[in-house]
Amino acid sequence: MKSSTTSANCVLLICLLLFNSARGGDNSEQNKFRQREATDDQLGLPQIDEDALVNTQCPKNLELRWQTEVSSSIYATPLIADINSDGKLDIVVPSFLHYLEVLEGSDGDKMPGWPAFHQSSVHSSPLLYDIDKDGVREIALATYNGEVLFFRVSGYMMTDKLEIPRRKVRKDWYVGLHSDPVDRSHPDVHDDLIVQESEAARMKSML
Numbered sequence: 001m002k003s004s005t006t007s008a009n010c011v012l013l014i015c016l017l018l019f020n021s022a023r024g025g026d027n028s029e030q031n032k033f034r035q036r037e038a039t040d041d042q043l044g045l046p047q048i049d050e051d052a053l054v055n056t057q058c059p060k061n062l063e064l065r066w067q068t069e070v071s072s073s074i075y076a077t078p079l080i081a082d083i084n085s086d087g088k089l090d091i092v093v094p095s096f097l098h099y100l101e102v103l104e105g106s107d108g109d110k111m112p113g114w115p116a117f118h119q120s121s122v123h124s125s126p127l128l129y130d131i132d133k134d135g136v137r138e139i140a141l142a143t144y145n146g147e148v149l150f151f152r153v154s155g156y157m158m159t160d161k162l163e164i165p166r167r168k169v170r171k172d173w174y175v176g177l178h179s180d181p182v183d184r185s186h187p188d189v190h191d192d193l194i195v196q197e198s199e200a201a202r203m204k205s206m207l
Helices: 002-030 039-043 050-054 192-206
Strands: 079-081 090-094 097-104 116-121 127-129 138-142 147-151 157-163
Touching: 079 127, 097 138, 116 147, 116 157
Parallel strands: none
Antiparallel strands: 079 090, 090 097, 097 116, 127 138, 138 147, 147 157
């Protein structure tokens, strides 16, 4: 009796698996992402002359001049500028936590007076701006806390700063936004069909 129940359960399980796989096949046929084929995959492997690759050289003579370490990870692009007017480029590095660093462009050494300490984290690149209108541009740095800090060339953090007030964001901030008129399932952003769809949606919204 027990073996017949077990065999019946096995048959039922096999039937369920076959039914689900059949349904999955129907879904894949309706799925526009699965219908699309990667055209590059149909081209096959390119013919590469390995001997020619070995004998080729970069037209530019590149070499690593220097490398250095900073206090923490970098999440924003450094600023490259001559901040102390000595005719040489310097590298202003916004490290993620608490420090703004300035390196000599020629050898990567830390410039005297730097790094400068602040009490926040940074996700944005620094820029040059003359906040006190004395003709010398300071280094401006926007922090995660909503403050724009200013540093003199010497590494001194100025008392002048800009504070961006916090904004309240409603839970349903997205309600009332226009829906995206473009079908993003197409592989190429320059596709003629996308251009036509967006133009049609724009004309419809103007009516």
